[in-house]
Amino acid sequence: MQAESNAQGWRKIAVQSWQVMTLGLLLSVVSFPSLAAESLEAELTSLEAQSVTGDWQATEERLDALAPQLAEADPALQVRAGLIRARNAAIGGNEDRGLAMLEELLEQAPTDALRLDVHSLTANLAMNIGRYAKAFEHLGHGLDLLDVVDDPAPRARIYGHAAMIYTRMGEYEQATRFGDQAVAMARETGNRRELCVELERLSNAETETRGWIARHATISDAERTCEAANDELFGAAMIRKRGLLYRDRGEWAQALVVLAQAREAIGELGFARGMIVVDLDRAEMLIEMGELEKAEGLLDGTIETLEARGDLMDLERALIAAAELAEARRDHESAAQYYRRAREIRIEWEERERDLRRTYLRTAFETEIQRQELELLREQARVADLEATTQRQRRLFMGLGYAATAVVSVMLFVLLMRSSRERRHFRRLSERDSLTGLLNHSHFFACAQQALDEARADEQGFVLVLADIDHFKQFNDTHGHAAGDGALRKVAALFHRVFGEDAVIGRVGGEEFALALPAWNREGTLARIHRFRRKLEPLSYDGQRLQITLSFGLVEAGEDLSVRAMHRLADEALYEAKGAGRDRVVEADHERLDPVDQ
Numbered sequence: 001m002q003a004e005s006n007a008q009g010w011r012k013i014a015v016q017s018w019q020v021m022t023l024g025l026l027l028s029v030v031s032f033p034s035l036a037a038e039s040l041e042a043e044l045t046s047l048e049a050q051s052v053t054g055d056w057q058a059t060e061e062r063l064d065a066l067a068p069q070l071a072e073a074d075p076a077l078q079v080r081a082g083l084i085r086a087r088n089a090a091i092g093g094n095e096d097r098g099l100a101m102l103e104e105l106l107e108q109a110p111t112d113a114l115r116l117d118v119h120s121l122t123a124n125l126a127m128n129i130g131r132y133a134k135a136f137e138h139l140g141h142g143l144d145l146l147d148v149v150d151d152p153a154p155r156a157r158i159y160g161h162a163a164m165i166y167t168r169m170g171e172y173e174q175a176t177r178f179g180d181q182a183v184a185m186a187r188e189t190g191n192r193r194e195l196c197v198e199l200e201r202l203s204n205a206e207t208e209t210r211g212w213i214a215r216h217a218t219i220s221d222a223e224r225t226c227e228a229a230n231d232e233l234f235g236a237a238m239i240r241k242r243g244l245l246y247r248d249r250g251e252w253a254q255a256l257v258v259l260a261q262a263r264e265a266i267g268e269l270g271f272a273r274g275m276i277v278v279d280l281d282r283a284e285m286l287i288e289m290g291e292l293e294k295a296e297g298l299l300d301g302t303i304e305t306l307e308a309r310g311d312l313m314d315l316e317r318a319l320i321a322a323a324e325l326a327e328a329r330r331d332h333e334s335a336a337q338y339y340r341r342a343r344e345i346r347i348e349w350e351e352r353e354r355d356l357r358r359t360y361l362r363t364a365f366e367t368e369i370q371r372q373e374l375e376l377l378r379e380q381a382r383v384a385d386l387e388a389t390t391q392r393q394r395r396l397f398m399g400l401g402y403a404a405t406a407v408v409s410v411m412l413f414v415l416l417m418r419s420s421r422e423r424r425h426f427r428r429l430s431e432r433d434s435l436t437g438l439l440n441h442s443h444f445f446a447c448a449q450q451a452l453d454e455a456r457a458d459e460q461g462f463v464l465v466l467a468d469i470d471h472f473k474q475f476n477d478t479h480g481h482a483a484g485d486g487a488l489r490k491v492a493a494l495f496h497r498v499f500g501e502d503a504v505i506g507r508v509g510g511e512e513f514a515l516a517l518p519a520w521n522r523e524g525t526l527a528r529i530h531r532f533r534r535k536l537e538p539l540s541y542d543g544q545r546l547q548i549t550l551s552f553g554l555v556e557a558g559e560d561l562s563v564r565a566m567h568r569l570a571d572e573a574l575y576e577a578k579g580a581g582r583d584r585v586v587e588a589d590h591e592r593l594d595p596v597d598q
């Protein structure tokens with residue numbers, strides 16, 4: 001009784017489509033991590049298994065019964081129940097509702113692993129009903145989640161769906177890579193049913209990418225695994241595939257035996273479409289072998305059934321087989337009719353395929369464009385970053401440059417100031433007497449000449465005076481050299497004080513001084529010398545008061561007298577003053593002037 005109801009359930013499911021059946025199968029192998037609410041969890045696990053081997057309506061009823069418990073349950077359990085309901089809706093013919101439910105589940109899924117399963121199921125369902133763009137979109141999102149989901153079960157499922165969809169696209173290389181991953185992941189789960197499904201998908205991808213031996217190994221592995229997992233449907237499908245492998249190698253007798261086994265197994269399951277497909281396989285071979293009667297028996301009613309179902313690919317195959325059969329019987333008119341119809345079906349089929357291909361290419365293209373745009377944005381951000389850094393560096397360098405320039409300028413300024421100060425210092429050293437600060441001999445006479453020239457130009461008077469400290473040797477000898485220095489400094493300071501800023505004053509010998517007095521005359525000069533002599537107080541030194549005196553020679557500028565000539569005259573006058581007893585002023589006698597000096 002149980003077996004009968006199961007078989008009925010299978011028939012209902014089989015009415016939908018081969019692919020939709022795989023959805024249920026997939027869900028049955030889910031091994032979600034154990035959560036709280038043990039009993040509910042166990043119930044759900046049993047439901048997931050039943051959704052494959054039993055009637056989807058029965059699972060729906062059980063889910064309804066669980067509704068109150070589920071409303072209070074952990075979100076993860078709710079999403080698992082939701083996945084079964086979405087699949088049920090699709091199998092029940094309400095694919096749009098199934099897809100809408102999956103959209104909601106995506107919002108609710110509390111973990112990346114569950115979100116990955118929702119994407120997997122959405123991609124599979126969308127693909128089966130020709131919503132290719134949606135299928136590719138969800139497949140892409142699912143594959144993206146592989147980076148963050150470690151659980152091998154959902155990983156195996158998304159890889160498996162990718163393998164299936166890429167095989168459908170004719171992208172066999174990529175499909176094989178996904179198929180290998182799916183099988184590897186399924187082996188990790190230790191779940192035989194999962195592995196059975198993924199081996200079947202890999203075997204589809206491998207048809208165009210691998211040799212006979214590799215394909216045979218995959219198919220045999222799948223056959224054994226599906227049998228061990230008690231998955232009769234996939235087991236039967238694998239037997240058929242093994243038969244086709246023999247056919248491909250030309251081992252027709254062996255192929256027919258194996259295909260007959262497959263037909264029997266599929267027939268036991270009541271899987272109508274599966275039976276038609278295997279009959280077609282066998283009919284095609286029998287026609288080639290010339291066994292026309294047997295082939296005709298297998299094809300009988302096939303075309304009508306497939307037309308009713310709208311299975312275009314299988315219908316085309318059946319029409320071609322019928323055409324070949326008619327041709328073999330020399331019924332060319334019927335053959336031509338079958339071929340014509342087959343062509344029409346092919347055009348219709350290809351139109352659908354083109355649509356699929358276009359969607360795939362558009363999606364792939366859009367993804368590529370998005371990737372490029374993203375890359376461009378990243379590049380732009382990198383350039384902007386680089387520009388900002390360069391700008392910062394330029395500003396920094398400019399700042400440093402300004403600072404360096406400022407530092408160098410300050411240093412230069414300081415150096416300039418110092419050097420000009422030093423220049424002034426050295427010039428002063430070269431022009432002045434270091435002890436008294438008065439002009440030295442050579443600078444005094446240069447300045448005196450200049451002052452004389454200016455006085456003459458201004459038609460003003462000019463007087464030159466020489467003064468010499470009396471008995472200075474004796475003073476030095478008596479009181480010491482330092483006292484002598486003090487006396488020299490005192491005399492110099494007094495000259496300045498008495499004759500003022502306009503007088504050019506120099507120390508022109510050891511204890512000899514000279515004064516050039518522009519705009520002065522002899523009377524004024526004599527009066528001022530007398531004031532000087534009065535003011536020359538005794539020098540206090542070492543507790544003693546030391547009085548010094550000076551002798552003076554004075555000369556007033558006559559017409560065309562040079563400073564040199566005036567110096568000679570003044571010197572003579574001074575000599576006279578010394579000879580006359582010192583401490584006095586003698587005026588020069590112009591008459592005594594040697595003509596050479598003028």
Ligand SMILES: Nc1nc2c(ncn2[C@@H]2O[C@H](COP(=O)(O)OP(=O)(O)OP(=O)(O)O)[C@@H](O)[C@H]2O)c(=O)[nH]1
Pocket residue numbers: 435468469470471472473474476480481482483484485488509510511578582
């Ligand atoms: N303390 C000191 N003595 C100096 C300096 N320059 C020259 N003398 C001294 O000045 C003295 C000049 O001596 P003399 O030329 O003989 O003349 P005097 O002793 O002043 O005698 P009369 O000029 O004839 O009155 C020497 O003893 C020099 O050593 C100086 O810078 N400091």
